Amino acid sequence: MSERDVADPGSATPGATSTATAQVGGFGGRQASLTADAWRELRRNPLFIFSGAIIVLMLTIAVFPALFTRGVDPRDKQQFPCLLQNTVARPSADHWFGYDIQGCDYYSRVIYGARPSITIGVVVVALSVIIAVVVGTVSAFYGGLIDTVFSRVTDVFFGIPFILGAIVFLSAIQGVEILGFITLDGGVSTVVIALTVFGWTTLTRLMRSSVLSAKDMDYVQAARALGASNRRLMVRHILPNAITPVIVYGTVSVGLIIAAEAALSFLGVGLRAPAISWGLMISESQLRITTSPHLLLFPGLFLSATVLAFLMLGDAVRDAFDPKLR
Amino acid sequence: MGRYVARRMLQIIPVFFGTTFLIFAMVFALPGDPIRALAGDRPQPPSVTAVLRDRYNLDDPLLVQYGKYIWNLVQFDLGQSFRGRDVSNIMAETWPVTVKLALTAFVIEIIIGLMAGVLAGLRRGSFIDNLVLISTTLIVSIPVFVLGFTAQVLLGVEWGIFPVAGLREGYPQSYILPALVLASISLAYLARLTRTSLAENLRSDYVRTAVAKGLPRWRVVGVHTLRNSLIPVVTLLGVDLGSLMGGAIITEGIFNIPGVGRQVFLSVRTQEGFVVVGITTVLVLIYLLANLVVDVMYGMLDPRIRYE
Numbered sequence: 001m002s003e004r005d006v007a008d009p010g011s012a013t014p015g016a017t018s019t020a021t022a023q024v025g026g027f028g029g030r031q032a033s034l035t036a037d038a039w040r041e042l043r044r045n046p047l048f049i050f051s052g053a054i055i056v057l058m059l060t061i062a063v064f065p066a067l068f069t070r071g072v073d074p075r076d077k078q079q080f081p082c083l084l085q086n087t088v089a090r091p092s093a094d095h096w097f098g099y100d101i102q103g104c105d106y107y108s109r110v111i112y113g114a115r116p117s118i119t120i121g122v123v124v125v126a127l128s129v130i131i132a133v134v135v136g137t138v139s140a141f142y143g144g145l146i147d148t149v150f151s152r153v154t155d156v157f158f159g160i161p162f163i164l165g166a167i168v169f170l171s172a173i174q175g176v177e178i179l180g181f182i183t184l185d186g187g188v189s190t191v192v193i194a195l196t197v198f199g200w201t202t203l204t205r206l207m208r209s210s211v212l213s214a215k216d217m218d219y220v221q222a223a224r225a226l227g228a229s230n231r232r233l234m235v236r237h238i239l240p241n242a243i244t245p246v247i248v249y250g251t252v253s254v255g256l257i258i259a260a261e262a263a264l265s266f267l268g269v270g271l272r273a274p275a276i277s278w279g280l281m282i283s284e285s286q287l288r289i290t291t292s293p294h295l296l297l298f299p300g301l302f303l304s305a306t307v308l309a310f311l312m313l314g315d316a317v318r319d320a321f322d323p324k325l326r
Numbered sequence: 327m328g329r330y331v332a333r334r335m336l337q338i339i340p341v342f343f344g345t346t347f348l349i350f351a352m353v354f355a356l357p358g359d360p361i362r363a364l365a366g367d368r369p370q371p372p373s374v375t376a377v378l379r380d381r382y383n384l385d386d387p388l389l390v391q392y393g394k395y396i397w398n399l400v401q402f403d404l405g406q407s408f409r410g411r412d413v414s415n416i417m418a419e420t421w422p423v424t425v426k427l428a429l430t431a432f433v434i435e436i437i438i439g440l441m442a443g444v445l446a447g448l449r450r451g452s453f454i455d456n457l458v459l460i461s462t463t464l465i466v467s468i469p470v471f472v473l474g475f476t477a478q479v480l481l482g483v484e485w486g487i488f489p490v491a492g493l494r495e496g497y498p499q500s501y502i503l504p505a506l507v508l509a510s511i512s513l514a515y516l517a518r519l520t521r522t523s524l525a526e527n528l529r530s531d532y533v534r535t536a537v538a539k540g541l542p543r544w545r546v547v548g549v550h551t552l553r554n555s556l557i558p559v560v561t562l563l564g565v566d567l568g569s570l571m572g573g574a575i576i577t578e579g580i581f582n583i584p585g586v587g588r589q590v591f592l593s594v595r596t597q598e599g600f601v602v603v604g605i606t607t608v609l610v611l612i613y614l615l616a617n618l619v620v621d622v623m624y625g626m627l628d629p630r631i632r633y634e
Contacts, residue, residue, distance in 0.1 A: 152337075156344030159610045161572025164590060165349075168602065171594050172355045259469040263576055266471050267591070282472060289479050300472045308467035 038320040048316035054309035058302075061111055062118040069108040074276060088292040097298045101284060110298050113278045116188050116271060117306065121258040123192050128200040129250050133243065135200075136207025137234055141215055151208070158201040163263060165198040170269040191270050195257055203246055203253070210242040217241070248318040255310030262303055278303040331622065338614045343396075345610045346603065350392050353599040360408045360597040382408070382600075395603070405600040407593075413604040416589065421608070423493070424578070424585035428570040430501050431509035435566065439513040440559075443520025447555075448547065450525050458521065462514035470573070474507045474580040491582040504581040508574060512566045519562055523555040530554075557627050564620030568613035 042048045061068055073079070082104035091098040097106035139150035157165075170190065214220070215238055223237050264270030265279030273280060278299040285295035361378045362370065382405075383391045398405060404413035446458035465473070481503060482490035488503040489495045527533065528551055536546045574587035582588075586605045593601040 152340050152344065155337075155341040156348060159341055159345040159613055160349065160606070161569065161575075161609060161613075163575055164572055164606065164609070167575070167591065168349065168352045168356075168594055172352045172357075174357055255467065262469055263471055267576070267579065282475075286475070289475060290483055293479075296472070296475060300468070300476075304464075304468045304472065307469065308463065311463060311467055 034321070038317075041320040042316060045316050045319065047312050048320075051309040051312035051316060054305055055313060058114055058118060058306050058309065061114040063115075065112045065115060068111045072105065072108045074104055074108045074112050075274070088288055088295065090292075091294055098292075098294045100281070100295060101288065106294070106298060109276055109281065110278070110302055112276045113281060113299060114302065114306075116275060116277045117258050117261060117279075117303070119188055120191055120195065120261045121254040121306075121310070124195045124199055124257045125250050125254045127192070127196045128203050128253070129246060131196075131200040132203035132207045132246055133239070136204045136246075137211050137239060137242070140208045140211035141230070141234055141238065147208075154201050154204050154208075157198060158205070160198065162198050163260065166194045166260070166264055167267065167269050169194045169197060170264065187275065188271070191261055191264065194264075195260060199253070199257060199260075203249060206249055207242065207246050210245050211238055214238050214242040244321045248314055248321065251317055252311055252314035255307035255314075258303070258310070259307050327622075327625070331618070334618050334621065338618070341614060342610065346396070346607050347392055349606045349610075350395065350599075350603050351388060353594075353602045354388065354391065356594070356597050356599070358597055360599070363597070364408060378408075382406075395600075399607070404604045407598045407601050409598075413600050416601055417586070417604060417608070420584060420586045420589045420605075423583060424571055424574050424587060426497060427501055427505055427508065427574060427578070427583065427585060428567070430498065430505035431512075431570050432563075432567060434505055435509040435513045435516055435570075436563070438509075439516030440520055442513075442517040443559075444524060444552070446517065447521040447524030447528070450521075455521070458517055462517050465510050465514040470507065470511060471576050471580060473510055474504075474577060477503060477507055478580060491580075493583060500583075504577050504583055507580075508570060508577045512562075512570065516559065516562060516566075520555065520559055523558050524551060527551045527555045553627065557624065560623055560627060561620050564616045564623075565613075568609070568616045571612060572609055 066073060082099075082102045084103045086099040086103035087101055089095070089099040089103075091106075095105050095107060097110055100106050100109060135150055135154070139147040173190065173194070174185070215233075220233060220237050223233055228237070261270055262277070262279030262282065265272075265277050266283040268283070271277045271280055281299040282296060282303070285292070285299070289296055361375060361382075361384065364370070364378070365374075379385050383394050386394070395405065402414075404417065406412055407416065442458045442462075446452075446455040449455055478490060481487045489500050493500045528547075533546060533551055536550045541550075571586070574583075574585055575591055576587075577583070578585045578587040579591060586609075590602055590605045592598075593605075
């Protein structure tokens with residue numbers, strides 16, 4: 001891959017070129033940084049407003065689920081018992097999403113399913129971005145042996161199909177204790193680790209090629225000539241100009257990771273009952289799907305809406321940062 | 327060119343060993359003892375246990391186990407499952423199914439994805455462009471297993487257009503619906519990429535020149551624009567062929583298709599380490615070679631790219 005990054009003149013990343021032009025100066029005397037420009041562009045984009053609204057709603061649901069269920073907590077079986085006589089009852093005015101197989105109110109379960117999904121999506125991407133920025137920047141900046149080693153390690157993890165790797169990893173690490181206090185017992189932290197181990201590679205490759213095209217820019221040369229240290233070059237000059245593609249793809253990844261978590265829970269290797277998650281609910285709906293389609297419909301709808309929102313947000317951010325499309 | 331390919335082949339070697347070792351280490355760290363499990367509820371004589379553990383090299387250090395495995399592998403011996411079946415036999419049964427499924431999905435992806443992308447890219451902002459944009463966004467955001475289920479219930483159970491599951495109806499009837507589901511996400515990405523790439527190139531100088539020269543539209547689009555727009559598309563397609571086979575785990579599970587994806591999942595469950603490693607090794611090889619082919623084709627499509 002490395003040859004292509006260097007040799008292809010067309011692969012200069014949009015983020016790097018756009019910042020280069022923005023650094024030249026403001027438009028018409030107005031001081032306009034790229035971020036300010038992009039922000040103005042974003043606020044006018046209906047795609048951004050729409051996806052942003054869904055994401056804010058989902059985040060609020062994830063943080064304060066009780067707000068949306070009038071205090072009903074599906075985990076509290078004492079106060080809100082599930083009645084088997086209600087099993088798979090269809091949606092009604094009182095219970096909008098109907099009941100699940102065990103006769104629990106489905107609406108409150110779907111609402112409480114948001115937290116694990118969104119936590120996993122956000123934390124995995126945050127960890128991956130940190131790894132990507134450090135590894136990608138260092139290997140592209142120094143090149144040579146460091147680059148070769150880092151790139152091959154990235155290739156190794158990239159070469160294993162994502163879902164397959166996560167399945168084997170999750171099956172292998174059940175019950176293992178790490179750092180003395182985290183027991184990998186099929187909870188959120190287990191899934192976060194598995195998805196991060198196989199999910200950091202794409203972002204790292206993106207960061208590396210982005211830094212490769214930014215590190216020889218004139219302003220970097222100028223800063224170097226002025227005596228800036230390597231660390232300063234990387235942190236102050238290269239990083240802000242190379243990180244845009246990583247931010248854009250990172251946003252999209254949140255959606256993809258949420259979908260991957262659901263797929264793993266669906267396969268029975270991700271989160272496990274009594275955890276509440278959209279993937280688990282869809283997995284449970286499998287047997288009843290012809291008679292009780294609402295069991296698939298509601299978690300599927302929430303899951304797809306969240307994934308969709310992050311994908312659209314990524315699109316909107318890319319459009320805002322890419323002056324070629326303006 | 328020859329030197330470039332040779333160097334890339336050399337680069338593949340460490341990646342190949344790294345990937346297989348990683349999978350090997352993970353698989354043999356799976357909890358539970360597969361040899362003990364063979365005896366079920368009955369007690370296993372210690373002598374039998376010892377012989378079996380020795381046959382599968384289970385008492386060697388991990389690196390030695392891996393070395394022995396690779397040594398057998400270069401002699402085309404993939405070993406045996408713990409239930410005594412040759413892994414090569416299992417692979418010979420499952421690989422053709424997955425290859426058929428993946429190739430069918432690949433063809434569907436190219437036909438529908440390219441067509442939708444070209445139609446949308448040629449007329450940006452038109453009805454068809456918006457239709458392609460909206461439908462691809464929806465397809466990408468619905469997780470594969472939700473899509474697969476819905477398709478199975480609606481098209482298979484309710485309307486009876488396609489077989490519900492299994493392969494009893496043979497090729498192509500039994501393969502079409504799973505292949506469509508498998509292809510759906512790649513298809514959407516392909517359509518979007520083709521659209522963006524085409525629309526971007528249509529505004530470039532050489533296209534304006536071609537139009538100014540008075541060339542007919544089909545020639546401007548077909549010969550001048552498409553050729554350049556297809557460069558990123560080829561990359562995506564190459565990587566996709568590998569991911570279609572790797573992504574078959576979920577699709578094969580839903581539609582109960584006896585391919586490598588389902589086999590690998592069952593094998594992880596039953597701790598059949600050698601089966602998992604064998605299948606994954608082939609998957610990784612396909613992926614690495616597909617990438618190499620893509621990089622070489624890159625140079626053919628774009629003469630600006632020179633291999634050092």
